[in-house]
Amino acid sequence: MRILQLGLLVALASSVAAILIYIVGLSNPYDRFTVTDDDRSALRALQSGFKKCVDAKGLGLQALISQDYCHVTIQYPRDTVPKWRDPKTGELEGLSFDFNLCEAVATWEQVRNSSSILTKEFIDALPNGWEEYAWRRINKGIQLDRCKNRTLCMEKLSLVLPETPPFVPKQFGRCAVVGNSGDLLKTNIGKEIDGYDAVVRENGAPIQNYTKYVGRKSTFRLLNRGSAKALDKVVELDETKREVLIIKTTIHDIMNKMIREVPIGNQVYLMLGASFGSSAKGTGLKALEFALSICDTVDMYGFTVDPGYKEWTRYFSESRLGHTPLHGRAYYQMMECLGLVKIHSPMRADFSRVVNWLPSESILNAARTASEKVLRRIGAGMDDPLSACSIIKKRSTGKSPSISGLREAAINHQRYMNGATTYPLEKNTGNGMLCIVPDI
Ligand SMILES: *[C@@H]1O[C@H](CO)[C@@H](O)[C@H](O)[C@H]1NC(C)=O
Ligand SMILES: *[C@@H]1O[C@H](CO)[C@@H](O)[C@H](O)[C@H]1NC(C)=O
Ligand SMILES: *[C@@H]1O[C@H](CO)[C@@H](O)[C@H](O)[C@H]1NC(C)=O
Numbered sequence: 001m002r003i004l005q006l007g008l009l010v011a012l013a014s015s016v017a018a019i020l021i022y023i024v025g026l027s028n029p030y031d032r033f034t035v036t037d038d039d040r041s042a043l044r045a046l047q048s049g050f051k052k053c054v055d056a057k058g059l060g061l062q063a064l065i066s067q068d069y070c071h072v073t074i075q076y077p078r079d080t081v082p083k084w085r086d087p088k089t090g091e092l093e094g095l096s097f098d099f100n101l102c103e104a105v106a107t108w109e110q111v112r113n114s115s116s117i118l119t120k121e122f123i124d125a126l127p128n129g130w131e132e133y134a135w136r137r138i139n140k141g142i143q144l145d146r147c148k149n150r151t152l153c154m155e156k157l158s159l160v161l162p163e164t165p166p167f168v169p170k171q172f173g174r175c176a177v178v179g180n181s182g183d184l185l186k187t188n189i190g191k192e193i194d195g196y197d198a199v200v201r202e203n204g205a206p207i208q209n210y211t212k213y214v215g216r217k218s219t220f221r222l223l224n225r226g227s228a229k230a231l232d233k234v235v236e237l238d239e240t241k242r243e244v245l246i247i248k249t250t251i252h253d254i255m256n257k258m259i260r261e262v263p264i265g266n267q268v269y270l271m272l273g274a275s276f277g278s279s280a281k282g283t284g285l286k287a288l289e290f291a292l293s294i295c296d297t298v299d300m301y302g303f304t305v306d307p308g309y310k311e312w313t314r315y316f317s318e319s320r321l322g323h324t325p326l327h328g329r330a331y332y333q334m335m336e337c338l339g340l341v342k343i344h345s346p347m348r349a350d351f352s353r354v355v356n357w358l359p360s361e362s363i364l365n366a367a368r369t370a371s372e373k374v375l376r377r378i379g380a381g382m383d384d385p386l387s388a389c390s391i392i393k394k395r396s397t398g399k400s401p402s403i404s405g406l407r408e409a410a411i412n413h414q415r416y417m418n419g420a421t422t423y424p425l426e427k428n429t430g431n432g433m434l435c436i437v438p439d440i
Helices: 002-026 037-057 101-112 120-125 129-137 150-160 182-186 190-194 225-229 231-237 253-261 283-292 325-337 361-374 408-416
Strands: 062-065 071-075 096-100 172-178 198-202 220-223 244-247 268-270 295-301 317-319 341-343 389-395 421-424 433-438
Touching: 037 062, 037 071, 037 101, 037 325, 037 361, 071 325, 096 101, 096 325, 101 283, 101 325, 101 361, 101 421, 120 129, 120 389, 120 433, 129 150, 150 253, 150 268, 172 283, 198 283, 220 231, 220 283, 225 231, 225 253, 231 244, 231 253, 283 295, 283 325, 325 341
Parallel strands: 172 198, 172 295, 198 220, 220 244, 244 268, 295 341, 389 433
Antiparallel strands: 062 071, 071 096, 421 433
16 A cells, blocks of 8 residues: 555656656747747837727727737627528527737738749648649549649649749738628729739729729639539629639649630649638638738728628628628738738728727747747748748759849748748647759
8 A cells, every 4th residue: 555655656757857848948048939028028119009909990999918929819899780690500699709919910921922823832841742732633533543644634734733832922012802791882982993013802803993992903703612613704894804813722623724715824832821711711811812922012902890880881782791790890800900901891981091009029029939939830930931841942053033023021031941932831730831942
């Protein structure tokens, strides 16, 4: 009995010791994940500015902050009547949503510096890229038996798979992302939208007959599965026929056939998505993600963001139930108050509206570095632009994306990156990046 008790005691003591070593190990001052006082104050500054911004600009939304400086809750006024029900649980949407500011600043900054278009060099560089990844971007790809016949797989992707990224970070200056909300009919902002360097539209959004409200210019169009199936109809929406089509799901045989036979002359690409969890379901957030990966600034129009707006109409058709509208609106408000986007809507109609309490560049940079440590991201707290790469491959010579004719901001970014291209990897790989460096 004695011996048993002694054994238990030893076991207990050693596990306590192990825990202690673990804790001490974590707070080792030389550990690059160690969160310093400066890191904490940067996060606190971000969080308190964020609260002021949401309270001032959120049209009734309020941000609650806590001791945990990564965490914020965005809350709707008590008298808000939620209308959307979860089809699975039948539950009404809630009135308060938790967000992780650290996750948001770290992840969106990665988006801004990486390619969001699927390329051949990405698949080639990914370990088992063809066997594990490529077939998932082909409709019914499972029948391709993990791309056993690589030629066949490549054939199916070839029309939408450039060798290197066709667009680079900061290629465009000011961009507008135009959603499809019926709200657009309340203001005549067509001219305002046409003044942007690039305009991103979504799915089957018509332009003709609505130019007073939505403008004429259309540089990119983000397509979900349904719209991609009707590619021939979609290309008719843009009279210039120069719109670049970005598909967020998979490529279909019918699409390939249309591109070849109709023929569709527009450039068509597949989007490579970073994952933002449940709020990322919609085409809207994907369009913002795409714009942020190629533009200096992003303004959003036609997203249902005003309080009291319950119709969910599209500007060109009958009402249609959106999903998680309150969550979406709160998420967009978070993006605005982190300085990622500027929201335009009938209730925020003043074009030159200033968003107060935005984090300064220095706070944002410090908070991002701190966040990377808190989240224990690969490359946290390091200055080298390639420190976040968990996979690095050399690009075969002569295949670098062309930088001739690019804006200065884009060239400077390429220079900062030493000519490397980074691609986001899926979440389960520790948020590292896949990086392709020039072979010099
Ligand atoms: C692989 O696919 C190509 C293109 O469709 C085809 O020509 C070839 O016969 C296939 N190879 C095998 C081994 O099935
Ligand atoms: C625009 O309006 C005209 C006249 O009403 C109509 O014939 C045409 O089909 C409309 N175009 C679109 C794209 O809806
Ligand atoms: C993104 O690129 C800019 C330069 O364009 C650089 O200052 C910044 O540190 C980069 N961020 C990350 C996370 O690499």
